[in-house]
Amino acid sequence: MTTFSDLGLIEPLLRALTAEGYAVPTPIQTQAIPKLLEGRDMLGIAQTGTGKTAAFALPLLQRLDANRVKAQPRQPRALILTPTRELALQIAEGFKSYGRHLGFKHTVVFGGVGQGQQVAAMNAGVDILVATPGRLLDLMEQRHINLSKIEFLVLDEADRMLDMGFIRDVKRIVATVPAQRQTLLFSATMPSDVMSLASGILRDYVRIEVTPPATTVERIEQRVMFVTREDKKKLLSAILTDKAVSRVLVFTRTKHVANRVAEQLIKSGVNADAIHGNKSQNARQRTLAAFKSGKVRVLVATDIAARGIDVDGITHVINYEMPADPDSYVHRIGRTARAGSSGAAISFCDAEEVGDLRAIERTTRQQITVDTSHGFHAAHVATRSERQGGRPQGQRPQGQRAHGKPSSGKPQGQRGPRRDGGRDGRDNRDGRGEKPWDNRSAA
Ligand code: AMP
Numbered sequence: 001m002t003t004f005s006d007l008g009l010i011e012p013l014l015r016a017l018t019a020e021g022y023a024v025p026t027p028i029q030t031q032a033i034p035k036l037l038e039g040r041d042m043l044g045i046a047q048t049g050t051g052k053t054a055a056f057a058l059p060l061l062q063r064l065d066a067n068r069v070k071a072q073p074r075q076p077r078a079l080i081l082t083p084t085r086e087l088a089l090q091i092a093e094g095f096k097s098y099g100r101h102l103g104f105k106h107t108v109v110f111g112g113v114g115q116g117q118q119v120a121a122m123n124a125g126v127d128i129l130v131a132t133p134g135r136l137l138d139l140m141e142q143r144h145i146n147l148s149k150i151e152f153l154v155l156d157e158a159d160r161m162l163d164m165g166f167i168r169d170v171k172r173i174v175a176t177v178p179a180q181r182q183t184l185l186f187s188a189t190m191p192s193d194v195m196s197l198a199s200g201i202l203r204d205y206v207r208i209e210v211t212p213p214a215t216t217v218e219r220i221e222q223r224v225m226f227v228t229r230e231d232k233k234k235l236l237s238a239i240l241t242d243k244a245v246s247r248v249l250v251f252t253r254t255k256h257v258a259n260r261v262a263e264q265l266i267k268s269g270v271n272a273d274a275i276h277g278n279k280s281q282n283a284r285q286r287t288l289a290a291f292k293s294g295k296v297r298v299l300v301a302t303d304i305a306a307r308g309i310d311v312d313g314i315t316h317v318i319n320y321e322m323p324a325d326p327d328s329y330v331h332r333i334g335r336t337a338r339a340g341s342s343g344a345a346i347s348f349c350d351a352e353e354v355g356d357l358r359a360i361e362r363t364t365r366q367q368i369t370v371d372t373s374h375g376f377h378a379a380h381v382a383t384r385s386e387r388q389g390g391r392p393q394g395q396r397p398q399g400q401r402a403h404g405k406p407s408s409g410k411p412q413g414q415r416g417p418r419r420d421g422g423r424d425g426r427d428n429r430d431g432r433g434e435k436p437w438d439n440r441s442a443a
Contacts, residue, residue: 001024002030003024003025004017004022004024004025004029007025007029007030007033007034007037008033008034008037009033009037009058009059009062010062010065012065012101012102013058013061013062013098013099013101013102015101016097016098016099016100016101017054017058017098019097019100020097020098022054025051026050026051026054026055026210027050027210028044028046028050028051028052028055028208028210029051029054029055029058031055031208031210032044032052032055032056032059032208033055033058033059035206035208036055036056036059036060036063036182036184037059037062039063039182040204040205040206041182041183041184041202041204041205041206042056042183042185042202042205042206042207042208043185043198043202043205043206043207043208044056044184044185044186044187044207044209044210045186045187045188045189045190045207045208045209045210046186046188046208046209046210047157047188047330047331047334048087048157048188048310048334049334050210052156053090053091053094054094054098056080056154056156056184056186057091057094057095057098058098060078060152060154061095061098061099061102061104063151063152063182064077064078064102064127064151064152065102065104070125071104071105071125071126071127072125072126072149073122073123073124073125073126074122074123074126074143074144074145074146075126075146075147075148075149076127076128076129076145076147076149076150077127077128077149077150077151077152078127078128078129078150078151078153078154079129079131079147079150079152079153079154079173079177080128080129080130080131080154080156081131081132081133081136081153081154081155081156081161081170081173082130082131082132082156082157082161083132083133083156083157083160083161083164083166084110084132084160084304085110085111085112085132085281086284086288086305086309087156087157088108088110088130088131088132089108089110089285090310091108091130091156092106092108092130095128095130099128104127104128105125105126105127105128106126106127106128106129106130107121107122107126107128107129107130108129108130108131109122109129109130109131109132109135109136109139109145110131110132110135110281111132111134111135111138112280112281113280113281113282115135115138115139118135118139118144119139119144122139122144122145123144129145133166133169133170133173134166134169136169136173137169137172137173140173140176147173147176147177147178148176148178149178150177150178150181151178151180151182152181152182152183152184153174153177153181153182153183153184153201154184154185154186155170155183155184155185155186155197155201156186157186157187157188158170158185158186158187158194158197158198159187159188159189159190159191159194160188162193162194162197167197170197171197174201183201183202183203183205185197185198185202188330188331189327219343220317220333220334220336220343220344220345221343221344221345221369222333222344222345222346222347222366222368222369223344223345223346223347223368223370223371224346224347224349224368224369224370224371225346225347225348225349225371225372225373225374225376225377226349226350226370226377226378226379226381226382226385227348227349227350227376227377227378227381228350228351228376228378228381229350229351229352231376231378232320232348232350233261233264234376235348235374235376236250236261236265236318236320236348237265237270238374238375238376239316239318239346239374240265240270240298244315245315245316246297246315247291247294247297247311247313247314247315247316248299248314248315248316248317248318249298249299249301249306249309249311249314249316249317249318249332249335249336250298250299250300250301250317250318250320251300251301251302251303251306251317251318251319251320251321251323251332252300252301252302252320252321253302253303253321253323253324254302255274255277255278255302255305257320257321258274258275258276258301258302258305259274259276259300261274261300261320262274262298262300265298265300270297270298271295271296271297272296272297272298272299272300273287273290273291273296273298273299273300274287274299274300274301275287275288275299275300275301275302275305275306275309276301276302276305277302277304277305284305287299288309288311291311292311300320303323303328303331303332306332306335311335314335314336314343315343315344316336316343316345316346317332317333317335317336317343317344317345317346318345318346318347318348319332319333319345319346319347319348320348321348321353322347322348322349322353322356322357322360323356323360324356325356326359326360326362326363326364329360329364330364332345333345346371347368349381349385350378350381351378351380351381351384354381354384354385357385358385370382
């Protein structure tokens with residue numbers, strides 16, 4: 001079995017990994033680290049949950065260490081661009097823990113908060129900068145940040161950045177980075193716009209592909225419950241009577257519904273909270289911390305707010321409302337079954353959402369097991385789903401299991417989702433709801 005030291009990592013990094021409790025490298029780490037240590041550019045097709053942060057952070061730290069220079073004010077040596085503040089914070093956390101024995105200065109910049117502290121951190125000298133594109137450009141224009149000393153450029157979740165409309169910002173940022181650099185681009189999916197961005201900025205790159213949509217998704221027990229819109233509340237409460245449903249992420253499409261669901265849960269005595277874009281950054285961080293520590297049992301979130309939430313041990317993801325597209329479904333359910341554990345994903349599907357369900361099943365090429373337990377099963381919705389999708393008679397899996405323990409068995413009919421993550425699923429939407437990546441309306 002490959003170990004981290006086989007990959008050529010230096011001792012201070014190995015010590016940090018031991019402290020983190022990482023015993024063996026994940027597949028993406030095994031593939032990426034040696035090539036990145038050689039200085040190669042990389043196109044990584046991988047999503048969050050694969051260990052990709054360490055896959056790029058470790059070699060980057062080691063290469064920075066091989067050629068140490070004093071941290072300069074406003075002029076970082078490494079830039080990691082990422083779509084959301086949650087991801088930015090998480091990546092910075094990674095650098096902090098992996099680099100704890102190396103003493104580099106890193107900082108994070110993102111929008112939605114005052115810029116004072118970020119500017120002060122830049123002025124104090126910085127080696128590694130993790131940033132979201134909008135705020136970064138803003139600070140560059142104000143001359144608080146200068147990218148002329150960048151040696152390492154990482155574009156993380158490139159598909160998300162493009163989905164969120166950051167393409168022009170990203171291009172403007174990249175244009176100011178020296179051509180002589182090591183460049184990495186990671187993306188969960190590889191549609192043509194991401195590919196053309198990649199070929200424009202990478203040189204003689206190594207392409208690595210891990211298939212966590214498949215491997216992650218395979219460890220997740222997926223079920224759909226056909227239910228009327230009115231019964232969703234009661235169904236959620238019924239599921240939560242099971243103590244084994246202990247750390248739960250509930251997804252809604254809008255912040256309005258997120259708030260309502262959280263309020264109802266609190267009223268019924270469940271420790272719950274909501275996280276979405278209307279809340280201040282501090283409030284979101286507090287909520288997330290309470291969820292991580294277990295004080296909050298149920299976190300209700302919109303897609304954008306939950307992007308990249310990295311909390312280990314989420315036992316259940318519940319789609320209170322179906323996601324608007326298959327990509328979001330894969331992202332949502334990927335919040336459970338992190339780092340090798342298993343988990344369960346339960347989708348509440350009402351009559352209007354049958355089209356969304358079918359799009360998900362088509363794209364991921366898997367049939368989601370139907371669960372009729374708890375007595376809220378809406379037969380007419382199920383029938384409608386059969387009509388729309390043509391579930392073959394007699395093949396419909398009947399999941400009657402209790403919710404407690406995610407079984408280790410794979411749901412029936414499951415194959416890995418398509419690598420392109422189902423962009424075409426968006427064309428199949430029934431037009432309800434907003435794009436989950438549209439910050440203005442959905443988060
Ligand atoms: P990422 O894909 O970077 O978001 O990482 C997903 C999760 O896996 C994070 O919680 C990491 O802390 C964890 N992780 C990353 N690498 C390893 C490893 N080699 N062993 C165990 N856990 C890991």
